[in-house]
Amino acid sequence: xxxxxxxxIYSWMKHVLxxxxxxxxxxxxxxxxxYNQNDVYNLVAEVSKAxxxxxxxxxxxxxxxxxxTLKQFECDCxxxxxxxxxxxxxxxxxxxxxxxxxxxxxxxxSCFQDSEKxxxxxxxxxxxxxxxxxxxxxxxxxxxxxxxxxKINCSFLRDVKAGICGLNRFWxxxxxxxxxxxxxxxxxxxxxxIFKQVIGMSENIASEHEVFMRSVKMGKLFDEDxxxxxxxxxxxxxxxxxxxxxxxxxxVAAAFRILKKVGQFKGLWKMEKKLYEACIVLKRSGKDTxxxxxxxxxxxxxRRNDLPDRPxxxxxxxxxxx
Numbered sequence: 001x002x003x004x005x006x007x008x009i010y011s012w013m014k015h016v017l018x019x020x021x022x023x024x025x026x027x028x029x030x031x032x033x034x035y036n037q038n039d040v041y042n043l044v045a046e047v048s049k050a051x052x053x054x055x056x057x058x059x060x061x062x063x064x065x066x067x068x069t070l071k072q073f074e075c076d077c078x079x080x081x082x083x084x085x086x087x088x089x090x091x092x093x094x095x096x097x098x099x100x101x102x103x104x105x106x107x108x109x110s111c112f113q114d115s116e117k118x119x120x121x122x123x124x125x126x127x128x129x130x131x132x133x134x135x136x137x138x139x140x141x142x143x144x145x146x147x148x149x150x151k152i153n154c155s156f157l158r159d160v161k162a163g164i165c166g167l168n169r170f171w172x173x174x175x176x177x178x179x180x181x182x183x184x185x186x187x188x189x190x191x192x193x194i195f196k197q198v199i200g201m202s203e204n205i206a207s208e209h210e211v212f213m214r215s216v217k218m219g220k221l222f223d224e225d226x227x228x229x230x231x232x233x234x235x236x237x238x239x240x241x242x243x244x245x246x247x248x249x250x251x252v253a254a255a256f257r258i259l260k261k262v263g264q265f266k267g268l269w270k271m272e273k274k275l276y277e278a279c280i281v282l283k284r285s286g287k288d289t290x291x292x293x294x295x296x297x298x299x300x301x302x303r304r305n306d307l308p309d310r311p312x313x314x315x316x317x318x319x320x321x322x
Contacts, residue, residue: 007212019079035139093146101153239274
């Protein structure tokens, strides 16, 4: 069963990248033939030597390691670009969502004692095994192998980027005729190129099988921006446009009145409640009118509570519910 991250990547591949075939949790069968065996074994041998897993490169041990690795392999999402009945490119993606930022902790027996180095090693390992599986089982010569995560802290990001650059150099050197590109989508790239793109298409997609899309639509049911006064259904468009400007002025004035009252409360809960009420009022005014005021409210919230980062609407709302 796909988690929300895998479902997001599934929707991204299908609707944004326009892959004609997409599958989550892709695994190989033990009954499949392994293509390009010599090339695959050579790639695994070189990586094993570089990581000092099997430095002597004995063929029998390399074959055993390769088969054991591919037997345990599972790719979060695989998509195919098909043109005129031919597969022209395959995209494999591994996705990870850690709330505090991407982080893999090394075991006591690991040769990596540094969390940053070990995290970069795990990312490279996932991408390399995915590439070997595509080359060995699908026999494709053109592929993108992607690691996607919404949050990586700066100290980890530097090592992960360096690792992926090194993996690209390694592949180009040891498999020059196989055009594989290893990519990273993290932080702002994840938001702008994956998350935002999928959210923008959610209105036009009605699939019951895409968990992420359905969760987005459910969220919009409770979005204050989409609240409608059904009593206005009989009004014509012109009268509604004329009343919009005056409604904006009233809502902004109401928000300022609430903001003035914030200083009267010393208790954190009451202050959060009033700030959140002000933000909701401003959201009803429309994004253009209220966006800069909402930013001011959040900054005031941060200043009063001595917080390092400006809070989001979600964090303020979550606090109210606890």
